[in-house]
Amino acid sequence: MSIDSRLSPLDETRMAPEQRRVLDAILSGPRGNLDGPFLAWIHSPELADHAQRLGAFCRYGTRLDTRLTELAILFTAAWWQSQAEWQIHAPIAREAGVTEAVIEALQEGRDPPFELDNEALVYRLGKTLYTTRRVDEALYAEAVAAFGEPAVVELVGVFGYYALVAMTLNVFEVRRGTGPLPFAEP
Structure with a gap:
């Protein structure tokens, strides 16, 4: 699938050795492609490598x-x-078992009709974190009881990492494919 952005196109014949090393690491890793934010990050190979x-x-x-x-x-x-983040991950979420009703509600900005308590908890944690920039004691305790402390740390990492991804994709107007965008542009 084609990827478009406002970035200058990569020219493999003019890549710095560090860019080539990071590109090879990305292509040989679990992703296998230069999709999403990596199209931007490869312009800064040090950031791309860590990210x-x-x-x-x-x-x-x-x-x-x-x-x-x-x-x-x-x-x-x-x-x-984030257009490209949604375009990339909505099909993966479906395949992983997130219901169409939940996906649709998220895309429309509505509270989803969760059937599973652990999904509702992930949603409440994310919404609280993004809205208030904090998580109160009761919600924190509920999350730790449900997932364990290490998994809650990792979940917060997922929210933070994918916020970085979303910001990158939005700033550099990364788009995947030519179909309709999932969100109206401001």
Whole structure:
């Protein structure tokens, strides 16, 4: 699928050795492509190198079920109205088991009709964190009881990492494909 952005195009014949090294690491890793924010980050290979390793952990290595990770990513994409982040992760979330009703509600900015308590908890944690920039004691205790302290730390990392992804994609107007955008542009 084609990726467009406002960045200057990459010219593989003019890449610095550090860019080439990071590009090779991204292409040989679990993603296998230069999709999403990596199109921007490769312009700063040091940032790309650190971010791609953190991103691989946040997406593939946490203690959370993939369904919950993808829910947190979609919530973040909807919060930031990040076109490419949504375009990339909505199909992955569906495949991981997030229901169409939840995906649709997130895209429309509504509270989703959750059937599973752990999904509702991820949503409440993300919404509280993004809205108030804090999490109160009761919600924190509920999250730790449900997921365990290490997984809550990792979940906050997922929210933070994908906020960075969303900001990158928004600033550099990264778009995936030619179809309609999931969110109205401001």
